[in-house]
């Protein structure tokens with residue numbers, strides 16, 4: 001198995017995805033909390049291109065970018081549960097939606113949390129539109145295919161559950177911390193997504209890994225206070 005080290009930040013859903021994958025597969029690892037305002041020499045050496053967390057270091061060899069790390073973990077430790085489906089078409093679909101989430105949803109959520117005014121309003125519109133697309137094209141369609149499975153991967157969370165859930169399961173904290181737009185993340189409008197999220201939130205690995213609610217609310221409030229000054 002070798003030595004596995006993860007450089008991360010507690011509030012980062014990109015980092016928490018990796019922790020979820022390692023825990024799901026039962027891979028022991030050492031966690032190193034980074035201070036992204038004062039990055040360690042190790043982090044800069046291991047990820048000289050993006051200089052970001054997460055970085056997984058396996059037997060001294062670094063791997064950066066959360067989606068790349070998740071694929072590496074699944075390929076190196078082939079033991080169950082597999083995170084990606086075995087069928088190439090199903091794998092392609094999972095990768096498509098993981099990319100959609102990172103390219104479309106994540107930037108809107110980030111803007112809503114960290115901006116105000118017109119920029120925030122634009123991000124809210126984009127988020128709602130992309131949530132609608134996901135509800136119809138992903139959650140509703142997948143729910144009819146996997147009628148009895150709570151997760152995209154079946155009975156255990158997989159690649160897509162982790163990618164989206166590591167961020168979406170924080171919705172209560174985001175809602176509580178936001179001064180404006182508290183009706184923003186009204187998940188009742190997305191019943192298929194809501195039932196997936198409700199099952200996922202109850203999974204022990206999610207509970208064990210997600211940032212503590214109050215601590216996250218406090219952090220988001222601090223970001224927003226800085227924004228106001």
Ligand SMILES: N[C@@H](CCC(=O)N[C@@H](CS)C(=O)NCC(=O)O)C(=O)O
Nearest residue numbers: 012014036051052053054065066067
């Ligand atoms: N695309 C990257 C995003 C990682 C990312 O944005 N990491 C943030 C923490 S959430 C970071 O390290 N920020 C420090 C910086 O931008 O300087 C991934 O999927 O791993």
